[in-house]
Amino acid sequence: MTTGFDLTLDCADATLLADFWKTALGYVDEPPPAPFATREEWLASFGPPEDEEEDDGAWLCSPDGTGPRLSILKVREAKTAKNRLHIDVRVPGHGSPAERWARIVAKADRLVRAGGTILEEFDGHHIVMADPEGNEFCVAAAPR
Structure with missing residues (x-):
């Protein structure tokens, strides 16, 4: 269980x-x-x-x-260090690598408009981002 x-x-x-x-x-x-x-x-x-x-x-x-x-x-105390655990936001859908990457980029763009920040791109694979308070997460394709 x-x-x-x-x-x-x-x-x-x-x-x-x-x-x-x-x-x-x-x-x-x-x-x-x-x-x-x-x-x-x-x-x-x-x-x-x-x-x-x-x-x-x-x-x-x-x-x-x-x-x-x-x-x-x-909480009262400020964030002082990088998260030791992060969320992976998985973008659904299948298709070619280029199609999957386009969906990842589109999701990242939407999250930037919602207040997120792109920290690093791993072209064709995933994008590392931060939420409005600096918590890091990744945007990637859902597993096949």
């Missing part, structure tokens, strides 16, 4: 990163867990500190329930 897992990103601006990663992955805001009607109601059940704001976190999931959930949580 396998064990499920979620990915969590620490951040300075949860709303900014949530919007970016929804664009990157096609994810949506995850509904609150039962029996709560709203995410705010769920958060209130933990008795959060007075200085915590509603936009201090975001919870995302794939619309079809595949893939790990993504939690994006605001």
Whole structure:
């Protein structure tokens, strides 16, 4: 039996990163867990500190329930080092190497418009990028 897992990103601006990663992955805001009607109601059940704001976190999931959930949580400390784990955004579709590369480039261009930065291109294979807060990830073709 396998064990499920979620990915969590620490951040300075949860709303900014949530919007970016929804664009990157096609994810949506995850509904609150039962029996709560709203995410705010769920958060209130933990008795959060007075200085915590509603936009201090975001919870995302794939619309079809595949893939790990993504939690994006605001933290006080700044990012100080390169991530030791990164996300690979896999662009679907088959075809020739040139067609796959064109889809990778198009996805990277879309993510630049959403606030990402291209760090390095490995022509024909993958593109290393950073999200709006500097978290590195790769854009590559889906495995065949």
